[in-house]
Amino acid sequence: MAVLGVSCSALRAQDGSGGRASAPAAPPVAGQPAVAVPQGAAGQEVNGRLGVAEREARQQQAELAAARHWGLAALPLKAPEAPAEKPELVAGPNVLLADGLPPVVRRVPTEDNVVFLTVDDGAAKDPEFAEMAAGLDVPLSVFLSDYLARSDYDYFRAMRDRGVSVNNHTVNHPDLRRLGADALRREICGQQDRLEQEIGTRPWLFRPPYGEYTAAALRTAASCGVTAVALWTEEAFPDHLEYRYSDEKLHPGDIILTHFRDPAPGWKGTMADMLRRVIDTATAEGFAIGRLEDYL
Structure with a gap:
């Protein structure tokens, strides 16, 4: 497409x-019998x-x-079939590897023309956004902080039932660089436990608040089931995208960050506006939106 x-x-x-x-069937000619099926x-x-x-x-x-x-400029491109094996992660500028620690990934190494949309925090529970994503069959990966999501986990359970994956973004969204061992466990493993209780599954993906972490934070995450840490290369807003790289273009495997937010200064529109912006940008540049968990 x-x-x-x-x-x-x-x-x-x-x-x-x-x-x-398929060629259209020829109409019967007057005076002649129709061709039998x-x-x-x-x-x-x-x-x-x-x-x-x-x-x-x-x-x-x-x-x-x-x-x-939903007011799209073009029909979204369909993502390719999920790879039979997830791409091998090799250390480089977009993949950080260290022995015994989960890999930290900014961009998934793939040649597929696919990017990934991830939504953080959980403050706004916009029904129009959930309806739009479901109606357009857009894969989403959400990363929840309990202190924002807890007011309405039913919203996220409904998203889960439509195929959205729910992942860990800590309990209270702190800067992990400032926490000791016990606090790290409460924030990271505590959210693993909370999501297992509320959503029914224990996530394997984790996103540290602000994209900041330490080796101790990664060890803690690994100890309670995290196998990969997802950062990002672009951030999406209702009226624009912000790019990490100077060419200001999407690349295969890019991870796009956005947030569950209501209209406010600095967020000039709705969640549906943001999703429309991401889909139209990806489509115009020849990319489909894929499911991050299929690749990472």
Whole structure:
């Protein structure tokens, strides 16, 4: 898929034979009998192809309708199938490795044209945002701090039920560089326990508040089930994206940070506006939004 109503329709109107679009059936000629539909196995095969084409057409129409409903500039690109094996993490500027510690990743090493959207904290519980993400089938990874999320974990349980993964962002969002061993355990492992209680699963991804951490914080996270630390390369707002790199472009494997926020100074719009901004930017630059947990 590329742009609304153009290459998307060409791709999805395939009949399964070499990627060629199905030809429309010829109308009957006046005075001549209609061509009979083959019976038996041949008829089942024809009907099967027609059924697949009809389902694909309906799916395309539903996706186009959703894109128009949410005001997207183009139909979002579909992410590729999840890799059979997660990419190997090699030390470099976007991946920090140390013996015995979870890897710290700013950008996932992949050649797929895919980026990842992650949402932090949990302050605003915007139903329109959740509805939009579900309606457009946008993969999300959320990183919750309990002190903000606890007022309505039902909101995040509903997101979980729609396929959103829920991850650890500490209990109270402190600067981990300032905490001793006991406080680190309360903040990191305490949130692991809290999310297991509220969401039903124990996360393996962790994001330190402010992107700041120490070796002691990473050891603590590893001790209670964390296997990777996700940082970011861009931050998304309703009216713009902020880039880590000077070319101000997305790259394969980029992790985009945003937050659960209501409109306010510095946040000029809604969560739905932010999601629209991210989708339109990714689509225009040739990227799909993928599921971070499939790669990391």
